[in-house]
Amino acid sequence: MMASLRDFLVMGGYASFVWPAYGLGVLVLGLNGVLALRRERYLLREMAKRNLPGYRVA
Amino acid sequence: MFKTLHKYASPMHFFALARALTPWLFGISLVLFGVGLVWGLFLAPADYQQGESFRIIYVHVPSAWLSMFAYLVMAGGGALSLVWKIKLGDVIARAAAPLGASFTALALVTGALWGKPMWGTWWVWDARLTSELLLLFLYLGYLALQSAIEDRRAAARAGAVLAVVGIVNIPIIHYSVVWWSTLHQPATITKMGAPTMATSMLIPLLIMAFAFQLFFLALLLVRARCEILEFEQRAQWVKTLLGASDQSRGTR
Numbered sequence: 589m590m591a592s593l594r595d596f597l598v599m600g601g602y603a604s605f606v607w608p609a610y611g612l613g614v615l616v617l618g619l620n621g622v623l624a625l626r627r628e629r630y631l632l633r634e635m636a637k638r639n640l641p642g643y644r645v646a
Numbered sequence: 647m648f649k650t651l652h653k654y655a656s657p658m659h660f661f662a663l664a665r666a667l668t669p670w671l672f673g674i675s676l677v678l679f680g681v682g683l684v685w686g687l688f689l690a691p692a693d694y695q696q697g698e699s700f701r702i703i704y705v706h707v708p709s710a711w712l713s714m715f716a717y718l719v720m721a722g723g724g725a726l727s728l729v730w731k732i733k734l735g736d737v738i739a740r741a742a743a744p745l746g747a748s749f750t751a752l753a754l755v756t757g758a759l760w761g762k763p764m765w766g767t768w769w770v771w772d773a774r775l776t777s778e779l780l781l782l783f784l785y786l787g788y789l790a791l792q793s794a795i796e797d798r799r800a801a802a803r804a805g806a807v808l809a810v811v812g813i814v815n816i817p818i819i820h821y822s823v824v825w826w827s828t829l830h831q832p833a834t835i836t837k838m839g840a841p842t843m844a845t846s847m848l849i850p851l852l853i854m855a856f857a858f859q860l861f862f863l864a865l866l867l868v869r870a871r872c873e874i875l876e877f878e879q880r881a882q883w884v885k886t887l888l889g890a891s892d893q894s895r896g897t898r
Contacts, residue, residue: 596688600698605763609756613705616752617861620745621672624868631875636888 655734657874658883664867671864678857685850693847700847702760707834707851708858710753713781714816716746716862720788721813724806733877734870736802739809740792741869745862747785754778765829773822774830777815784812798877 599606686704693700720742726735757775758768769775788805795801823832834843834851843851878884 599701600692602697602699602763605699605759606701609702609705609759612752612755613709616709616748620748620865621861624865624872628868628872628875631872632888635875635879635884 668867671860675857675860682854690847699763704854706756708855709749713750713753721809724809728806737873743788750782772828773826777819
């Protein structure tokens with residue numbers, strides 16, 4: 589079990605190329621998602637503050 | 647059909663449609679990512695020549711396809727705003743540009759990570775790699791134009807011209823491996839011939855490509871909503887929406 593997990597992680601000797609590629613993929617997808625959703629939330633909050641008198645952020 | 651298209655060219659209707667579609671697109675893409683990753687990393691056999699390093703294909707190829715698709719979306723949006731003065735076209739183009747740039751950068755870096763063990767070098771100035779790098783510069787040029795020009799209409803016009811002119815680079819990227827002798831391998835999947843890849847490797851690639859596409863569309867819709875909120879902020883429907891979303895969060 590441990591040997592097969594080690595084999596998988598080693599990727600036939602290409603681990604230092606394969607895993608950074610997957611890591612970067614996850615990073616790009618995740619960052620794009622988080623930044624887009626955070627920007628929308630920020631915009632909605634800021635615009636609500638400006639447009640609605642007496643608005644308070646909870 | 648044109649009536650429906652015309653309806654959704656209105657920012658208000660598009661915003662509502664985008665809001666409804668986004669969770670579905672995110673959800674389906676995440677499921678597909680899960681299936682594609684398990685299949686690609688655990689079930690697909692190692693390549694007889696490239697060994698396990700070929701598994702980079704499941705990140706590299708979908709991001710490379712997406713880099714071109716995002717450009718077509720950006721240029722299409724630019725053309726809509728330039729020729730037919732449809733505001734939504736500019737919104738789509740602006741939303742697609744940073745996404746396209748990030749996926750192009752991902753394709754280039756993962757390509758280098760694949761190139762080093764297979765070709766013995768991180769980079770060569772061959773036609774495929776150079777034209778893909780040019781695509782990144784086109785995206786960066788578009789983004790620089792948008793941030794350098796304050797007047798939104800002038801920025802939209804300048805960006806649209808750049809995007810539409812730059813579309814000539816897309817067939818160059820696609821056919822570069824056919825037109826020139828390149829170190830980069832020829833296309834794995836073509837319209838005419840059968841794929842040059844075993845089905846057990848091809849299916850996870852298609853699943854990952856579909857997952858990337860859906861995730862991109864979800865991100866595009868979220869970013870488009872942000873753009874719409876910014877330029878329609880004085881519109882009554884936005885004020886109504888803000889009031890409604892504010893009440894639904896119970897923050898007043």
